[in-house]
Amino acid sequence: MANKIPRVPVREQDPQVRATNFEEVCYGYNREEAMLEATRCLDCKNPRCVGACPVGIQIPRFIEHLREGNTAAAAEVISHDSSLPSICGRVCPQESQCEGACILGIKGEPVAIGKLERFVGDWQLENGRPAVEIEKNGHKVAIVGSGPAGLACASDLAKMGYEVTIFEALHEAGGVLVYGIPEFRLPKERIVKAEIESVKALGVKIETDVVVGRTITIDSLLNEEGFDAVFIGSGAGLPRFMGIEGENLNGVLSANEFLTRANLMHAYDDMYDTPIYVGRKVVVVGGGNVAMDAVRTAKRLGAEAVIVYRRSEKELPARVEEVHHAKEEGIEFKMLTNPTAIIGDEKGWVKAINCVQMELGEPDESGRRSPVVVEGSDFEIECDVVVMALGTSPNPLIASTTEALETTRRGVIVADEWGQTTRKGVFAGGDAVTGAATVILAMGAGRKAAAAIDRYIKEK
Amino acid sequence: MFEIVERRELAENIYLTRVKAPRIARSAKPGQFVIVRADEKGERTPLTIADYDVAEETITLVTQALGISTRKIVAKGEGEYLADVAGPLGRPSDFVAEDIEELRKRKFIFVGGGVGAAPVYPQVKWLTERGVEVDVIVGAKSKDLLIYAEEMAKVATNLYIATDDGSEGFHGLVTTLLEKLVNEGKQYDCCVAIGPMIMMKFVTLTAKKFDLPCIVSLNALMVDGTGMCGACRVTIAGKTKFTCVDGPEFNAYDVDFDEAMRRQGMYRTQEQRALAIQREREAGHKCNIGLDK
Missing domain, CATH: 3.50.50.60 (FAD/NAD(P)-binding domain)
Incomplete structure (x- = not known):
């Protein structure tokens, strides 16, 4: 049962020292701290935190496994709904999402859900994800942009058996995770690169230095390069x-x-x-x-x-x-x-x-x-x-070079809740559709679009 | 990684590098540029495409070694690799989308100064291959620094050479030569100038004297080259534009050249310092008081 202890403080670099370096500010929980913090969860019958999570992670379930010291099982629970836990654990606005809804927060401090998620995510990066048997289905999907939306979409599609290629305009994969968010908040080698490597391990190809709209176009991907569908996750740059x-x-x-x-x-x-x-x-x-x-x-x-x-x-x-x-x-x-x-x-x-x-x-x-x-x-x-x-607002380059792809007056791509755009076979999600928002929303949109792309190709 | 299939020195410190880049070679149009990163630690440097060959799947870059990054690019030899080449970026020259019949009624004069002669080449080639009349002025400080004269002679209707010291062709500046040609009765409908910012500014002033419409290709500082950073902001007819996505070619009459030149110098102190340190290192000097840190 829940413990009436205060929220376990998280260790951080000394402010005066860290103001002169680019090392990560927050050290995160170790196993003991995470297990102790996990005991604070009330395991509510009607968990408000789950409803407040944009991708609906089964929060009390993964915390329950943590409490028992079974990090692998906790990771398994999170992986149903999130593909980037070590990133979201660091950059999600938890105070207005899961932790903002936590019952404990009414009188005291909410459970440190973000820090627990981060602990699980980092554990998984260190210990590796369980290998999944993937049976290729022979269909090809192209993804534009290797930020959170594109990575999430790619990893889901790869697991379903699609041959996925991500096209990235810059010389390095990761989108806003590498060009925008600083090292002291999100370590590049240890976290971002490791997450990208795990997506690549699923068989996803990443081609850098390809500016869609200039080097190639959405139309050339569909008509000449034999892709069955395209997902646009080009962000708001x-x-x-x-x-x-x-x-x-x-x-x-x-x-x-x-x-x-x-x-x-x-x-x-x-x-x-x-x-x-x-x-x-x-x-x-x-x-x-x-x-x-x-x-x-x-x-x-x-x-x-x-x-x-x-x-x-x-x-x-x-x-x-x-x-x-x-x-x-x-x-x-x-x-x-x-x-x-x-x-x-x-x-x-x-x-x-x-x-x-x-x-x-x-x-x-x-x-x-x-x-x-x-x-x-x-x-x-x-x-x-x-x-x-x-x-920031989305780059008009893709919309202006793609037949029948509509945008709104704000310059964002028009898409339904599943990411379907006005062009058949072309899906979009993340900041390119919503305007500048959060990593978790982009990731959620990428995963929804992956499901929609799967349906679209199967029905084709 | 992009393999270098040809590399040669065109003039002192100016090198031609031909790179295998199939996707870029297929999509490139006159007026566009690429972003090049020599190695993993390198800067993203914008370079105008000097030629492209769909059959060979290559693009040609001409680089003047000035700072750390351009020196790194030219140091790479045949069989070696550039870490990154991204493009083609920017909008193609306006004439690419124009009606060929209409273009054939017009007469172009191109002015390429210094290393700017290279990006002029694919434009002249594109136009004359389609039967458009194009005169070209290529300028350099002296005969030794003159590049692309032979290649240009093959594609231009008339080629005029100007050197500051008179060691080849007309003795004087490209602007004086342009003025001379017009005064001698040459009729032009459009001038395109590519070269150092200061040259483009003065070609524009000369063109204005004759009410000759003029286009320039701006070489602003850039980081990503795709519209993300805004380092390449220029003022065009009183409005802020991004050189990388709105340009690089603009109507010359609208360009605020003084601001553009000032903005090019944004990182000059840092660049000069880095280059000085690099030179000292190359000369085997090890700084004992940590000034190279």
Whole structure:
């Protein structure tokens, strides 16, 4: 039965030390800690956590196995619903999903479901997944993009016997997991590469350096290369800018550029050739996870790092844990602050960002109180670099080069709940359909599409 | 991995590298570029496609060794491999989609400066193969640095050479030669200039004098080359555009060249430092006070 002990604290790297390195912040639970934390689960008759999980992982079931010390059985339970537990255990917004719904959270602290999932996922990566007998069915499916949606879709289809090829535009597989999320939050070699290797072990082929829409097209895959169906999981990679004065000065960059340089290109490591510039002070505009990743990366590269966000702390869209970690690391948060212009020196380099103070007014359509400018509150923040972390939208390249593939006015691909697009044989899911969202939703969409593709090909 | 099937020095520090890249060779069109990464630690470097051969399944790149990354690319010899070649990227030249009959009524003048002569070549070839009249100016500092003159002579209707020191062809800048040709009565309907940003800026000013429509191919800094990072932002007719997906070719009259040149220098300090360290290392110098870290 459930224990009335407090939530088992998770070991983390010391904030002052980690603010100067790119090693993972959180060490996660060991076996003893995980087993102890597992005893806190009430094993509710009607488990609200399962309903709050976007992919419906049988949470109390896997925790029950953990409590008994049977990690392999726990892994088996998770694998029914999730293909990337060591990744989701790290990057899911648990406080608004499973842990947010946990009964224990009403009076005290919820069960650390994310940390338990991570423990199981990491155990599985270390110990290997049980080999599955796969009987090939002779059908070929192409997948565009090797991010969470594409990987999940590929691994399900491969298990069903399909011959799957993933086409990736960049030189490395993983999508946002490698170019976007930093090493200190999601280790690349140990976790992301290992997950990708396990997908490859199912027989999935990954072709890098192939830009679908340019190198090849969806039509050429279906008509010339003999694929029976295509899944588009190309994500939302196009950065937004504010459209304010001075945005093209030297020293203003998108969070995508800043993070791609640091993560995918390893610019923080002198053994790699790609340069990165932080100067003395970096201002990151935005309040989401990407903004937190950018500001913490800037700090680790030696700059004074500041978040500028137009609403108040309560509205920050970033995960609570990330905001908490950022604060511990000495990130300054300037809330209710909105940039109005970026000011350059005589050579065209950033020297300051001009902002206004905001106050919260009436709630807008998202239910959040919308910020209003406080008249005459202009002020300047001196800085050398401004990073814009304002969200991203899908790349129009695929839609514009594919016959009969419809997109909405927001540029996302039109697809039903199973990922079926307006084009026969073409499925889509993840950020390419929803706009920028989470790893878990993308993974869920990839798996649903895999089931739909299987039905489509069998009925064909 | 992409195998190098041919590599030769065209002029001092300028190399031709022909790579096996079947998918790219099949899809490439004039005006497009690729992103190249020499090895696992390398930068993603945009290079314009200088030629492509569907039968041989190869594309040709011409690289001037300037910084660490371009030096790495040219150092790779025949039989060796480039880690990555991704493309073709960017929009093809506008004329590719135009009506051939209409194109044949127009007369083009191409201006290729320095290493920019290479990307001019596939465009001229494409047009003259289809019966369009194309004059070409190829410019270089001196005869020794002149590239693609022979190849260009085979495909251009008329080829004019300009060198800054007069060691071959016209003695002077490409802009002066362009002006001379027009003043002598040559009629052109479209000018395409590819080369260093400063050259493209001045060709544009010259073209403007004669109301000659002008296209330029911008060589902005890039990381991914697919629209993801926005490092290649340029201002075109007052609006921000991404060179990698909206370009690389733009109407020259609309380009803010001064901003584009300034943005090219964004990482100059870091690049120069890295190159200096690399040179010291190559010379066998080991830094004892850790400045190379």
